[in-house]
Amino acid sequence: MESRLFEHFKRIGFRKWYERQLLSSHAHMVLAFLSAIALVASMEAYRTSRGDTQLANVLFVVVCAAIGLWAIRRYLFLLMRAEMAANQASCPDCGDYGRFRVVGQRPRLQAIDVCCRKCSRDWTISAQ
Template identity: 45%
Template structure:
């Protein structure tokens, strides 16, 4: 998670947010490809016999495990992006996503906290995730 704060500090929140959405949707594309692979393996399974079936079962299992991992990563990236996006508005002037890190992130039990400062009004607040 500290890489997140480093990236935001260097490139800004908006760029980080866009990057997280792209990363999340790339995992969604991987999930769709895995679904196609699973369906193809199931269809080919009925047309093969002997050792070829064993290979198809192996392919099916690999595609299913990879698809499960991809859906978890998709939900993680989108959840993190949305959790931070809901806190990205300055509570003082209501400016959205124009803040910068105002110190290092602290790791409280179960959550990270990042002190931030608004670029428009210099207001300070803490983003938690």
């Protein structure tokens, strides 16, 4: 994961990466909300149906539940990864937030070495 994070930071920068992560995570939250609405609607349709349509409604309930669970897991994963990186994005010396350049990576430690653009202080962002 840290090599992908390294490539994203290097290619588009931290701030754009962070914004994209938040937008993507919140899109998954909206998907989870919509699947919850569809789940309730499918359960209501099951209650009033008979025969083969009941079987189809059971299938819809299962599909909506699976999509909802996947979406909420993805939402939490993306949000936590973005927040983990954001908590480490301030320069320890000058406090400048998110304005750094990527210097290198340490694959064995799952870390990214960065340098502040304002004061040239080096620090490490953990990708775990």
